[in-house]
Amino acid sequence: MAQHGIKEHSHGAGVPIQTRNERPRSTSIEDFAEVSKLQEIWRYLPIDKLKGLTQSVIGELTEDSVEIKLAEGVTANWVETTKAKVGSAGLPEDRIAAIAWTNASKTLVIDVPKELEQSQPSFVVIKPNSDAATAAHILINVGTHAKTTIVLDHTGLGVLGENVEIVLGDESTLNFVTIQDWDKGSTHVSTQFAKLGRNSNLRHTVVSLGGDLVRVTPAVELSSPGAEINMYGVYLADSSNYFEHRPYVDHIAENCKSNVAYKGALQGVGAHTVWVGDVLIRETAVGTDSYELNRNLLLTAGARADSVPNLEIETGKIEGAGHASASGRFDDEQLFYLQARGLNETEAKKLVVRGFLSEIIQKIEIDEIEQRLIGAIELELEKVGV
Amino acid sequence: MSKLEIKNLHVSVNTDQGPKQILRGVDLTISSGETHAVMGPNGSGKSTLAYSVAGHPKYEITDGEILLDGANVLEMSVDERARAGLFLAMQYPVEVPGVSVSNFLRTAKTAISGEAPALREWVGDLKTAMKNLRMDSDFTERNVNEGFSGGEKKRHEILQLELLKPRIAILDETDSGLDVDALKIVSEGVNRAKANTDLGVLLITHYTRILRYIQPDFVHVFVAGKVAEQGGPELAERLEAEGYDRYLKASA
Secondary structure: OOOOOOOHHHHOOOEEEHHHHHHOOOHHHOOOOOOOOHHHHOOOOOOOHHHHHHOOOOOOOOOOHEEEOOOOOOEEEEOOOOOOOOOOOOOOOOOOHHHHHHOEEEEEEEEEOOOOOEEEEEEEOOOOOOOEEEEEEEEEEEOOOOOEEEEEEEEEEEEEEEEEEEEOOOOOEEEEEEEEEEEEOOOOEEEEEEEEEOOOEEEEHHHEEOOOOEEEEEEEEEEEOOOOEEEEEEEEEEEOOEEEEEEEEEEEOOOEEEEEHHHHHHHHOOOEEEEEOOOEEEEEOOOOOOEEEEEEEEEEOOOEEEEEEEEEEOOOOEEEEEEEEEEEEEEHHHHHHHHHOOHHHHHHHHHHHHHHHHHHHHHHHOHHHHHHHHHHHHHHHHOOOO | OEEEEEEEEEEEEEOOOOOEEEEEEEEEEEEEOOOEEEOOOOOOHHHHHHHHOOOHOOOEEEEEEEEEEOOEHOOHHHHHHHHOEEEEEEOOOOEEEEHHHHHHHHHHHHHHHHHOHHHHHHHHHHHHHHHHHHHHHHHHHHHEEEOOOHHHHHHHHHHHHHOOOOOEEEOOOOOOOHHHHHHHHHHHHHHHHHHOOOEEEEEOOOOOOHHHHHOOOEEEEEOOOOEEEEEEEHHHHHHHHHOHHHHHHHOO
């Protein structure tokens, strides 16, 4: 069991925070200590790769570096952050998120009107094309009984501190995908919050493919009864990547369901991924059904996958709560079997990696994203033969 | 017409106690259309022979050579051997999670023949081969070897044999773990491959039971890493009656 927030400033006496619930929440930068590896939340992070994101004053993502393609009925507007209903889904729990929050004077507000059922996905593509540190704030509101798909795609070069809020109205359904497919030299710290209405359903999928440092921390608050969250993650890391994913599910209300499943493949010396999955089931969360899983496939020597599932349960009246975590090497016997059927080593690895990740890829249910992922696997594994 | 020649083969395997010699000079020649049964007690080196020919990295060839139509097999990688026409039906085929049988078979066929098979013809061939092996059509949607019963695994190996059409096949204890019905089905598959493609077969087995369904032309008895005796099908009948005791006493 990992300890949270060791020496976090609000517990000045150095008392470790014992439950996820006790982390301070604030939008003020001063409420958080400087980023340091001594704090659990930053302990794995290569801090030198954070670039300018730790400075108190940073730039802001410009409107022209965001391409928006919306399904009919869905709207997007840049609103002054002071006038937007920011904070509806959550508040920062760390300094970098607070810096991004403070520096984003405008918020991109995406509204899905109530009762709108739109099977066409909406796309928001972020391409800063700059290595200057910038802040962004995105707020997604899904109205009551609405049902749709939204893809947030990050590409090109960028150094981005980002807060994404997702608010689901009662009985609504959202398939949300966030893609981190950055060029070399990019850094991305994305803090995501979701608050789910009564009987609403969110599928939150994280796809990380490129970037020197990518940190995605999706936190989900299940504070209305009957809500369901599926959090999926798929990542492909090589020597040039550090990916950190920290999903957090906070079970507060009764009869909610959560399922977390992240899978990643790693190759090359220095490839590093971190997964810390927190699930908190509070005393009030009677009837909770929860499961979290992380699996990593290490294709070569010299790659490292850290995997830490944390489960805190404060009530015994639940349907189920489980976790699984495993990291394994590419199996020599699998390689032999496939080679004995004529596949060369690269083809064999492609087949195995696609197979390994397919369980998650299939969950995305957006054909062009699935194809892009399969293409990325092909491309990535061509590199192995070298 | 193909010929697999195994000459004076010496193989060792690395163990925690250092290298251990398993094969001590094996000579065998298998030509197209011939069926050779290799029989012997546990630990005599039968499976080592199979894996050495296929190129498993665990086994080290310390002496001797393996030639396929004169080409040096020992210089080929595992996949090159498969593409040259060698096939090993595994005793313990591994699971490949998330990869469907259908995808796996098509990928293997493409790798072996160097080009993707024409779709219509391939679907037809697959359907026929599966029907012959009494496999349900939904079998292709399952993940390779995942949750397969022993019989399903062996049928899946023989399905590959029939579809990939190798020149020489080594069957490593394909009969083990099969009930008599499954054994008959699997044997029919091997006999079909022999009839259709003039396949040369090296059939490794502990028991004589499978030889009632797949007729060997030659029988070789393996003891302590060498061929201790060889002959025609009558040798199998004698083993059936007498067992391996005679050889074990002689080698002790």
